[in-house]
Amino acid sequence: MKKLxxxxxxxxxxxxxxxxxxxxxxxxxxxxxxxxxTDEYRFFVGNGxxxxxxxxxxxxxxxxxxxxxxxxxxxAFYDRHNTDYSRPYPGIPQLLRTLQGKGFRLAVASNKYQAxxxxxxxxxFPDIRFVAVFGQRENVPTKPDPQxxxxxxxxxxxxxxxxxxxxxxxxxxxTALNAGVDAAGVTWGFRPRTELEAFHPRCIVDxxxxxxxxxxxx
Numbered sequence: 001m002k003k004l005x006x007x008x009x010x011x012x013x014x015x016x017x018x019x020x021x022x023x024x025x026x027x028x029x030x031x032x033x034x035x036x037x038t039d040e041y042r043f044f045v046g047n048g049x050x051x052x053x054x055x056x057x058x059x060x061x062x063x064x065x066x067x068x069x070x071x072x073x074x075x076a077f078y079d080r081h082n083t084d085y086s087r088p089y090p091g092i093p094q095l096l097r098t099l100q101g102k103g104f105r106l107a108v109a110s111n112k113y114q115a116x117x118x119x120x121x122x123x124x125f126p127d128i129r130f131v132a133v134f135g136q137r138e139n140v141p142t143k144p145d146p147q148x149x150x151x152x153x154x155x156x157x158x159x160x161x162x163x164x165x166x167x168x169x170x171x172x173x174x175t176a177l178n179a180g181v182d183a184a185g186v187t188w189g190f191r192p193r194t195e196l197e198a199f200h201p202r203c204i205v206d207x208x209x210x211x212x213x214x215x216x217x218x
Contacts, residue, residue: 001162001215001216001217001218002104002162002163002164002182002214002215002216002218003104003105003156003158003162003163004104004105004106004107004131004152004153004156004158004162004163004164005099005104005105005106005107005163005164005165005166005211005215006106006107006108006109006149006152006163006164006165006166006181007106007107007108007109007166007167008108008109008110008166008167008168008169008172009108009110009112009117009120009121009135010045010046010110010111010112010189010190011042011045011046011167011168011169011186011189011190011191012089012166012167012168012172012186012189013088013089013092013096013108013124013125014086014087014088014089014092014120014124015086015087015088015089015189016082016086016112016120017038017039017041017042017045017190018038018084018085018086019078019081019082019083019084019085019086020041020045020052020078021036021037021038021040021041022038022077022081022084022085023074023077023078023081023082024036024041024044024052024053024056024070024074026073026074026077027053027069027070027071027072027073027074027077028056028057028070030073031066031069031070031073033056033057033058033061033066033070034058036056041056042190042191043055043190043191044056045190046111046169046171046190046191047111047142047143047171048111048112048113048136048142049071049074049112049113049136050067050071053066053067053070053071053074054067056070057070075113078116079115079116082116082119082120083120083123083124086120086124087124088124088125089188089189089208090208091207091208091209092208093124093125094208094209095208095209095211095212096125096128097127097128098212099211099212099215100128100129102212102216104215105131105156105158106128106129106130106131107130107131107132107133107134107152107155107156108121108130108132108133108134108135109132109134109143109148109149109152109165109175110134110135110136111135111136111142111143111171112135112136113135113136114134114135114136114137115135116135117133117134117135117136118133118135121133131152131155131156132151132152132155132156134148134151134152143171143172143174143175144171144172144174144175144177144178145175145178146175146178146179146180148175149163149165149175149176149178149179149181150179153179153181160179160180160181162218163179163181163182164181164182164183164184164202164211164214164215165179165181165182165183165184166183166184166186166211167183167184167185167186167189168185168186168187168188168189168190168191168196169189169190169191169195169196170191170195170196170198170199172185173185173196173198173199173201174199176201177199182201182202183199183201183202184201184202184203184204184205184211184214185197185199185201185203185204185205186204186205186206186208187204187205187206188206188207188208202214
């Protein structure tokens with residue numbers, strides 16, 4: 001049996017794509033750049049917000065100055081609007097409550113900036129006691145660097161063999177590989193199954209209720 005389950009946030013626990021798209025488009029248009037369709041953002045996110053802005057900007061405009069301008073206007077807007085459309089995926093709140101009730105330890109490892117990561121978790125999962133809720137923090141490398149996973153494992157006092165990392169993207173699967181822990185890819189998020197398959201995770205699941213048996217079998 002696994003003792004610790006580490007979850008990605010965007011595309012795994014929460015469908016946040018509409019709020020991310022709305023906020024980035026707001027910042028783009030405010031600075032004279034064209035917006036994108038919401039669905040396009042599924043392939044822009046996953047590596048932190050600066051990379052999101054770089055991908056959303058026109059190729060010829062991807063300068064540090066422009067990324068900084070978009071970041072400033074995005075943060076001001078997203079901090080007020082990051083729960084407008086975002087919601088837990090169906091079955092996720094029940095899964096987390098069930099896991100918690102059975103004694104599993106739970107944590108979050110996200111590339112979303114820390115303030116928003118904490119806010120969203122508190123807002124949508126107030127009854128879940130997470131060992132750690134880590135987003136993108138200053139001087140800590142983003143996933144797929146394994147540092148965040150190692151930090152959580154240390155806090156939980158858990159062996160790597162007792163960890164299951166759950167995420168929806170190749171970044172997540174690579175993070176688990178780099179950290180030396182088992183991974184479960186989920187297909188309800190932002191990236192296609194083929195992206196997950198390329199990393200040969202322990203398993204790929206289509207529904208949240210499939211996570212519990214994986215945790216129980218270890």
